[in-house]
Amino acid sequence: xQSVTQLDSHVSVSEGTPVLLRCNYSSSYSPxxxxxxxxxxxxxxxxxxxxxxATLVKGINGFEAEFKKSETSFHLTKPSAHMSDAxxxxxxxxxxxxxxxxxxxxxxxxxxxxx
Amino acid sequence: GAVVSQHPSRVICKSGTSVKIECRSxxxxxxxxxxxRQFPKKSLMLMAxxxxxxxxxxxxxxxxxxxxxxxxxxxxxxxxxxxxHPEDSSFYICSAIKRGSLSTDTQYFGPGTRLTVL
Numbered sequence: 001x002q003s004v005t006q007l008d009s010h011v012s013v014s015e016g017t018p019v020l021l022r023c024n025y026s027s028s029y030s031p032x033x034x035x036x037x038x039x040x041x042x043x044x045x046x047x048x049x050x051x052x053x054a055t056l057v058k059g060i061n062g063f064e065a066e067f068k069k070s071e072t073s074f075h076l077t078k079p080s081a082h083m084s085d086a087x088x089x090x091x092x093x094x095x096x097x098x099x100x101x102x103x104x105x106x107x108x109x110x111x112x113x114x115x
Numbered sequence: 116g117a118v119v120s121q122h123p124s125r126v127i128c129k130s131g132t133s134v135k136i137e138c139r140s141x142x143x144x145x146x147x148x149x150x151x152r153q154f155p156k157k158s159l160m161l162m163a164x165x166x167x168x169x170x171x172x173x174x175x176x177x178x179x180x181x182x183x184x185x186x187x188x189x190x191x192x193x194x195x196x197x198x199x200h201p202e203d204s205s206f207y208i209c210s211a212i213k214r215g216s217l218s219t220d221t222q223y224f225g226p227g228t229r230l231t232v233l
Contacts, residue, residue, distance in 0.1 A: 036224075043119065044159075044208070044224035090158065103149075103210075103222060105158040 002027045004074075004091045006106040014114045019063075019078040021109045023091030026072065033074045034092040034103070035065055044090070050074060061085070086113045117143050119211050121225035128199055129233055136194045136228045138209030144189035145211035149222065150182075153206040165192045189214060199232040206230075 007022040025031055035047040048059025055067040065076045074091060091106040118141040128134050138148055146167050151159040163184050165171045171184035181203075183195040192211075196203050206229050210222040 041226065043226040044210075046221050049221070102161055102164070104161075107158045 002031060002093045002095045002104060004093045004106040006091050006109050008109050010110050012112040012114060013081045015083055016080050019081045021076040021089050023074045023106060024072050025074060025093055032094040035076050036090045036092055038088040081113045083113050086111055117213060117223040119223045119225040121209060121228050123228060125229040127231045127233060130200055131198055133195055133197045134199055134230060136207055138192045138225050140190045140211045144214040146214045147212045148186060148192040149210045150184060150194050151208045153208060159208060201232045204230055204232045
C-alpha cells in the first residue's frame, strides 16, 4: 500500500536559515509524490511534484525536493526561510486505481519561522 | 490560473439540521472533484470522489446517506451533511481536476469550509 510519513509535526527555523521538512514514502511501485502548502484561510497550494522524471524537483517560492529511492525519501528543502513560508506543509502520494487516482496525505508539518 | 471556490467559508448550525456546501471551479471545467475532511491538527482524509453526471464513490467508513454528494455540472459539486451532529464539526475541503487532464495532474483545492454543529 502507498503511504507517506512526515517525521516532524513541527519545525521551527530562523528567518534566513535553511529549511528541511522530511518525508518518507512507502510504495510497491514507483510513486508520484507531491508537496502541498496550506496557509491559514487559504486553499492548499501545490509546491512541486515528482512523477518519475528528474529526481531533483524545483518548485515555487524557492522550494525543491529530491526523490531518493534508496532512502525512500522525498524531503523538502529551501536554502533560506522567509517569514511568509510559515504554514502547514503536506507530503502527498498518489494512489493509482480504477478511473480516478487518489491523493494520500501525510500528517503535515507545521513550519514556524522566527524573526 | 485554476481557481476553486467554496461556499460558505464557515457555517454554524444546530444539531439535526442539514447543511449544504458548494464547490465551484471558476475558470475551468472539472470532470472530477474530491471532498476531503480535515480534523484539527490532523491530515486531510479523502471522503469521496465525485464525477460529473454519475454517483460519487465513497471511501471506506464514510456514510453515503450522511454525506450526500451531487456533481450536477462540470463546474459545481455539492456536499450536504444531513442531520448534522457535533461530531460532524470539521473543516471540509474540495478539490478539482481539469477536464481533459491526466490522472496524475494537479488537483486544485478550494479554501475550505469550517462547519460547526452546536
